[in-house]
Amino acid sequence: MDVIKQISDGSEWFETTEEATHFSEAEVDRATMAKAAGARDAQKKKKT
Amino acid sequence: MLKFRIARSDLSSHWSTSADGWQAGGSSVLPFRNPALESFAVTDGERTLLVNRERGTVSHATAITNVSPEELRELFEEAVAWPLDHLTLLLSRHEARLEAHAGRWGTAPLYLCERDGVLYGDWDAAALYPYLDAALDPQLAAVFLARFAQPYSRRTVIEGLMWLTTGAHATWSARESLSLHYPPAEPVPRPRPLKAEADAPAIFLGILEASMRRWLDRGPIAGAHLSGGLDSALVVATGARIVDTPLRTYGLLMTREQRDAQQRRRDELIARFELRDTAVMGEDFLPFDGDGARMRTQRVVPWEEIYQEATDRLLLAAREDGVTMMFSGIGGDELCYPHATETTKAADECGVMPSFLTASAIELLRDVPASIDCAPTAAISTSALEGFGASATRNLQFGLWPVSPLATPELVRFCRRLPREWRDDRRIARTALARLGCSTVVTHPPEVDDFSPMFDRCLITARRDFMRSLFAESRLAGLGLVDRDRLLSAYDASCAQAGKEEPEARLPFFATALLELTLRSIDARRPIAPVIAA
Numbered sequence: 349m350d351v352i353k354q355i356s357d358g359s360e361w362f363e364t365t366e367e368a369t370h371f372s373e374a375e376v377d378r379a380t381m382a383k384a385a386g387a388r389d390a391q392k393k394k395k396t
Numbered sequence: 397m398l399k400f401r402i403a404r405s406d407l408s409s410h411w412s413t414s415a416d417g418w419q420a421g422g423s424s425v426l427p428f429r430n431p432a433l434e435s436f437a438v439t440d441g442e443r444t445l446l447v448n449r450e451r452g453t454v455s456h457a458t459a460i461t462n463v464s465p466e467e468l469r470e471l472f473e474e475a476v477a478w479p480l481d482h483l484t485l486l487l488s489r490h491e492a493r494l495e496a497h498a499g500r501w502g503t504a505p506l507y508l509c510e511r512d513g514v515l516y517g518d519w520d521a522a523a524l525y526p527y528l529d530a531a532l533d534p535q536l537a538a539v540f541l542a543r544f545a546q547p548y549s550r551r552t553v554i555e556g557l558m559w560l561t562t563g564a565h566a567t568w569s570a571r572e573s574l575s576l577h578y579p580p581a582e583p584v585p586r587p588r589p590l591k592a593e594a595d596a597p598a599i600f601l602g603i604l605e606a607s608m609r610r611w612l613d614r615g616p617i618a619g620a621h622l623s624g625g626l627d628s629a630l631v632v633a634t635g636a637r638i639v640d641t642p643l644r645t646y647g648l649l650m651t652r653e654q655r656d657a658q659q660r661r662r663d664e665l666i667a668r669f670e671l672r673d674t675a676v677m678g679e680d681f682l683p684f685d686g687d688g689a690r691m692r693t694q695r696v697v698p699w700e701e702i703y704q705e706a707t708d709r710l711l712l713a714a715r716e717d718g719v720t721m722m723f724s725g726i727g728g729d730e731l732c733y734p735h736a737t738e739t740t741k742a743a744d745e746c747g748v749m750p751s752f753l754t755a756s757a758i759e760l761l762r763d764v765p766a767s768i769d770c771a772p773t774a775a776i777s778t779s780a781l782e783g784f785g786a787s788a789t790r791n792l793q794f795g796l797w798p799v800s801p802l803a804t805p806e807l808v809r810f811c812r813r814l815p816r817e818w819r820d821d822r823r824i825a826r827t828a829l830a831r832l833g834c835s836t837v838v839t840h841p842p843e844v845d846d847f848s849p850m851f852d853r854c855l856i857t858a859r860r861d862f863m864r865s866l867f868a869e870s871r872l873a874g875l876g877l878v879d880r881d882r883l884l885s886a887y888d889a890s891c892a893q894a895g896k897e898e899p900e901a902r903l904p905f906f907a908t909a910l911l912e913l914t915l916r917s918i919d920a921r922r923p924i925a926p927v928i929a930a
Contacts, residue, residue, distance in 0.1 A: 355606040357806035361594035362813060 397433065397448040397483040397504050397519060400425040404513040404570050407492035411437070411444045413458050418446055425485065428504070428519065429456055432616045432721045432797040437461070440468040442489055447475045449482030449499070450611075476565075480610070492570035500774065500805065502562035502781045503798060504788040509556050510574045517560075520789045522695035524557060525921040530871075531555040537877055537911060538760040539768065542749060544907040546699040546785070547768045548778045550576040553698055554914065561771040562781055581772035585812040587735060587819075596818050597827040599810065604634050604828075607804045611721060612638060616797065619644040619719035621710070622673065624661035624838070625845050626825050627725025631801055633832040635723055636669035644717050646710040647675045648703060651849040658845065661838050668833055674713045678847070681706035682854040684862060684909070689793075694920040696913035701786050702906070703847070711794040722796045726784065727803025730777035731811035732819040750904040752883035756876050775805035848899035855902050856891045863887065863909055871915045872908060883908065 406421040413419075417426040418437055427435035427448035435448040437460040444460065445468055463471065475484040481501035487494050496517065498506060504519050511527040518524050536553040540546060552559050560566055563579035590596060612618060612635075620632045622645035636643045645666070650658055666673045681703075684691055688705030701707050714722060749758060774781060780803040791798040801807070811824060818824045826839045855863065867887060873880035887905050890897070 355603065355610075355806055358599040358603060358810040358813075361591055361596075361599055363589040363591060 397428045397481070398425060398446075398485070398506065398517060399428075399519065399523065400485070400515075400517045402487075402494060402515045402517075402568075404492070404515075407487065407494065407570055408489045410489070411439065411446070411460060411487065413437075413460055417458055418444075418460065420487075427456070427458070428792060428797075430616070430720055430795065430797040432611060432799070438463045438468055438471055440465045443468055444487045444489075445472050445475065446485040446487070447471075447482065449475070449478050449484070450480035450501075450503075493572075494566075494568045496560060496566040496568075498560045498562060498564050500563045500776075502774070502776060502784050503800070504792055505785050506560040507552075508558040508560060508566055508574060508576070510568070511556075515568050515574060519792050520695075521552075521554070521557060521697045522789075522917065522921070525695070525918045528554060528556050528918055528922075530915045530918040530922070532875065532877075532911065532915070534757075534875075534877070535760045535764070535767065537872070537875075538753070538757040539764055540698060540911060541753060541757065541872070541877065541904055541907050542761055544903045546782070548771050548781050548785075549769050550578070550771065551769050553911070554918070559785070562774045562776065564771065578772050582775045584773055585809050587815050588813055589815060590818075596814060596824055597831050600807070600824055600828045601634065601831060603804075603807050603810055604630070604801055605638060607807060608635055608723070608799075608801045609638055611799050616721035617719050618721050618723060619646060619714045619717065619796075620723035621645070621725065622647045622662060622665065622671070623725075623845060624658050624665065625725065625841075626822060626829065626839075627728030627802055629661070629665055629725075629834065629838050630728065630825060630829055630832075631723050631725050632665060632671065633669055633829065633834065634801070636671060637832075642670050642672045644714065644719055645671045645673045646714055646722075647673060648706050648710060649675050649677050650845065650847055651679050651853065653849050654846050657841060657843065661841060664835060664837055672717075674710065674717075676706055676709045676713075678703060678706045678850045679853060681709055682850065682858050683906075684854070684859050684913075694917045696910060696917045697789070698907075698910045698914050699782070699785050701790055703850070704790060707787075707790060708794075711790060711796060714796060715794045720796060722791055722798050724787065724798060724800050725802055726787065726800040727777060727780035727808070728825065730780050731802060731808065732822045732824065733777070734816070734819070735812075738816060748901075750886070752878050752886045752904075752908075754876055754879055757878065776803050776808055851906075852894055852899050852902070855905060856894045860891060863905065866909055866912045870908075871912055878908065 402423040406423040409420040411418050411420045425446050432451055433448060434451045434455050436457045437446045439460050440463055472486055476497045478499060481499040481503040483506055484497040506517050506519060507521040507524055508517050509524045509527050516524050516527050533551060533553055533555050540553050546553055550558050550561055558576055564576055566576045568574045618639060620635055620643060622628050622632050632645055647662055649655055685705040689708055690696055690704050788798055829839045867883050870878060870880045872878045890902050
């Protein structure tokens with residue numbers, strides 16, 4: 349297991365380590381769609 | 397990570413070791429063998445656990461070890477919670493049932509289909525074509541044509557072909573057909589303030605280096621893609637510092653018009669980090685090259701790498717150099733995307749609808765994205781997971797295990813929590829690269845990489861006759877998705893507009909060609925039904 353030990357994700361350097369809970373459904377939709385738009389931009393940039 | 401064919405009639409059989417993996421009756425499971433991976437199998441007599449995963453300590457052991465039911469349960473729980481990528485099969489004789497569990501990384505997706513009482517699984521979607529009909533999911537086909545995108549979903553644009561997305565599991569039994577189940581959505585990291593003393597670029601580099609060491613500590617011989625952009629530069633600069641021998645790198649070069657700036661960045665990186673580099677001219681191996689594996693073997697998969705023919709040359713060079721694991725910069729862009737609360741980008745923005753879509757195809761698009769069965773939010777950005785889907789099969793075909801250090805859950809979590817000022821203009825990545833000793837030639841190139849001249853050379857000149865012949869005998873027209881005459885005239889008009897309109901306006905034609913070729917590939921690989929004498 350030594351090579352897969354979990355490493356720090358830098359949490360200790362943020363003011364609070366309180367993690368966000370799941371978005372509300374509406375926020376998830378919004379986040380998903382914003383991501384999809386961003387992904388399409390990135391995909392087009394790479395592919396053309 | 398696995399290839400398998402499992403017949404329903406074998407679900408109650410005992411599994412045993414075979415030359416390459418495991419077998420039961422006429423069924424077989426083959427793990428992908430690579431120094432970055434390990435595999436093992438255990439049984440308690442009633443259940444059998446077959447595991448292929450990124451490496452801990454056990455190497456490849458296909459001998460099936462007898463364990464108690466309690467030990468098997470513990471090993472199964474450990475396997476599905478494995479912190480790196482894995483593919484785990486649990487077969488129950490009494491229930492005549494199979495479960496297939498994918499890890500949280502999505503590095504090498506597993507594709508699944510079911511036919512005539514046999515479940516097929518493979519990391520190469522085209523390997524399943526013999527068991528599929530040449531049919532498309534109408535809605536996803538319309539999405540693909542309009543947006544050149546295969547949404548990250550258990551559904552694929554190919555009817556009957558399923559994608560075991562990150563963290564998902566599949567079930568199949570003597571009584572139930574194939575069913576894929578998504579995991580719960582991962583929490584979405586939100587931006588938060590950094591402590592005053594926090595050195596964000598140093599933390600970024602610390603996480604990146606620690607992640608890469610996981611794969612370098614033992615076994616694999618590493619290579620890395622090097623386009624010279626920010627992402628590949630970060631991965632290569634970090635990797636070169638922690639390997640014992642000069643890092644081997646592989647670069648796809650743009651057309652002459654763009655190559656000077658790209659070469660300046662690559663030259664600096666090659667000299668500064670003492671890389672052993674191999675470069676391939678992209679324009680020498682344009683898409684749909686008749687000598688490339690895609691056309692020669694008729695294995696067109698719509699969501700795979702666009703510049704597959706050129707990329708294959710790089711992967712072949714890597715294999716010949718003895719490389720067994722390839723680092724890439726996939727996921728770098730996504731680290732710094734704005735959060736939903738930071739952007740006003742329209743959710744349904746999808747550009748101009750291609751003029752050659754039929755009314756029924758446009759009707760299918762009206763319900764998008766609400767009705768598309770997208771996978772839930774994962775620990776890794778969706779577009780990075782789509783990137784894995786585009787590139788993994790080609791790597792595995794050459795015996796290489798792909799690793800994307802900019803798409804690790806720990807780095808994604810760190811970057812997604814950064815305050816906006818560190819993500820805007822990718823400041824965190826540019827500053828980290830400067831800390832590694834790169835000049836502004838690398839950290840702040842005046843323009844982003846632009847492959848559009850290569851893309852246009854393919855579509856407008858090199859492959860024009862080929863594209864026209866495909867469109868003239870359009871199968872998509874037969875399926876009611878495109879209007880053949882409008883497709884041909886729109887294509888001709890777009891080619892005539894070369895230089896006057898953005899190359900991305902021609903993406904729908906490329907998407908159309910890919911789906912046309914996919915249908916033909918499936919047909920070509922379907923076995924001819926045996927003639928049974930009366």
